[in-house]
Amino acid sequence: MPERPEIVCICGSMRFIEDMRVVSQSLTLAGAIVLMPAEMDTPITDEQKAVLGELHLRRIDLANRVVVVNRGERIGEFTTREIEYARATGKPVTFVGPVYGDA
Numbered sequence: 001m002p003e004r005p006e007i008v009c010i011c012g013s014m015r016f017i018e019d020m021r022v023v024s025q026s027l028t029l030a031g032a033i034v035l036m037p038a039e040m041d042t043p044i045t046d047e048q049k050a051v052l053g054e055l056h057l058r059r060i061d062l063a064n065r066v067v068v069v070n071r072g073e074r075i076g077e078f079t080t081r082e083i084e085y086a087r088a089t090g091k092p093v094t095f096v097g098p099v100y101g102d103a
Helices: 014-029 046-062 077-088
Strands: 007-011 033-035 065-069 093-096
Touching: 007 014, 007 046, 007 077, 014 033, 014 065, 046 077, 065 077, 077 093
Parallel strands: 007 033, 007 065, 065 093
Antiparallel strands: none
């Protein structure tokens, strides 16, 4: 493992949380520090959603690179914002397709 592990931020729709977990486990076992969206088990307000969105941008700030988890569907507004933000701050962005269950 390198002296200072790479920090990777996972982005994507919460519809793909199972895929995100698989990607997180794989990256962690490869020696990376993984940052990903917080999971909520109760409905959240629009205000809370905005706060969580800003927190995720700060995760991107901390990361060396961003991995977007997507199942080949249209990328939504929040994930598009995160991709644009990452690219604007010079973070490499890669995409991962279906990794869990049916595509």
